[in-house]
Amino acid sequence: xxxxxxxxxxxxxxxxxxxxxAGGALPSEPELAELFSLSRLTxxxxxxxxxxxxxxxxxxxxxxxxxxxxxxTSLHSMIRAATSPGADPEVADGAHVARRVxxxxxxxxxxxxxxxxxxxxxxxxxxTMRETGGPEAHVAFHQAIVRATGNVFVPLLFEPFTQLxxxxxxxxxxxxxxxxxxxxxxxxxxDPAAARRFMAAHLRSHDESARSA
Numbered sequence: 775x776x777x778x779x780x781x782x783x784x785x786x787x788x789x790x791x792x793x794x795x796a797g798g799a800l801p802s803e804p805e806l807a808e809l810f811s812l813s814r815l816t817x818x819x820x821x822x823x824x825x826x827x828x829x830x831x832x833x834x835x836x837x838x839x840x841x842x843x844x845x846x847t848s849l850h851s852m853i854r855a856a857t858s859p860g861a862d863p864e865v866a867d868g869a870h871v872a873r874r875v876x877x878x879x880x881x882x883x884x885x886x887x888x889x890x891x892x893x894x895x896x897x898x899x900x901x902t903m904r905e906t907g908g909p910e911a912h913v914a915f916h917q918a919i920v921r922a923t924g925n926v927f928v929p930l931l932f933e934p935f936t937q938l939x940x941x942x943x944x945x946x947x948x949x950x951x952x953x954x955x956x957x958x959x960x961x962x963x964x965d966p967a968a969a970r971r972f973m974a975a976h977l978r979s980h981d982e983s984a985r986s987a
Contacts, residue, residue, distance in 0.1 A: 778819035781810060785820060786829060786851055789840050790858045796842040800830060827851055849934045857938055873935050874977045877916070880932065881957065881973035882966035883923035892922035896958050904951060913939050915954060922961065953979065 775783075785806070788794050801809065806817045821838055824830045827848035830838050843855050843865050855861060856869035884892070895918045902911035916939055920932045953976040960968035 777812070778816050778823060781812060781816060781820035782823040784810065785824060786854065789829065790855050792860075794840050796840050798840055799836075800838040800840065802837065853934045853937050869935075869938055870977075873938060874974060876932060876935065877919075877977060878970045878973050880920055880923055880928060881961065881969035883925060883928065884919045885961045885964050885966040885969040887924035888922040888961050888964075889924075892918065893958075893962055896922070896961070900951075900954055900958060903954065919957075919961070949979070950976075 785794070785800070789796075794800055800806065800821070803814050803817050803821070806812075806821075807814045810817070821830065821832075825832060825838075827846060828841055829846050829848065829851055830840055832838050843852060843862065846852055846855075852865070853869060856866045896915060899911050899915040899918055903915065913936060917929075917932075917936065920929050953972065957969065957972040957976060960972050
């Protein structure tokens with residue numbers, strides 16, 4: 775990651791944590807350069823990156839202002855906002871809804887295009903989930919479903935949501951494992967309707983558990 779990109783990420787973090795709230799102004803370019811001990815050129819490039827994502831806007835003669843998340847055009851930035859401590863409930867809920875829509879279609883495609891190698895990977899991750907209950911196996915199981923679609927664009931679409939998935943509490947109870955087993959069975963049976971249905975039921979239950987945790 776380049777220095778301007780790293781700085782853009784730092785400024786984005788300060789926007790998300792409320793240091794620079796929506797509607798407010800960022801410090802001036804010289805102030806940011808002094809604050810981060812970087813050149814004004816680096817600051818300018820970082821702000822340009824955030825401007826391209828519509829995280830900030832430049833008002834000529836006034837300064838650089840922070841836009842509300844609803845106007846941002848970067849999925850990466852939105853996922854960061856959704857998974858941050860104290861995230862706006864509307865932003866967080868929107869991310870979970872979007873994930874459910876995306877993963878329902880992913881489950882359908884996986885059921886249609888999965889290979890024997892895909893099934894073996896899914897079974898392996900499910901075994902690990904039974905044995906350890908760790909979050910890594912849960913994330914890996916869902917990523918394996920993504921790969922099982924056989925579509926090179928789908929992993930690119932899903933990648934930003936892996937952060938959201940990693941932030942959710944791990945599931946190790948019997949009901950959670952049963953949901954994964956039913957989902958795997960539908961994919962193995964090449965039943966796209968059942969795969970979508972079981973994925974939707976699993977994600978609803980997981981989200982409800984996360985909210986009540």
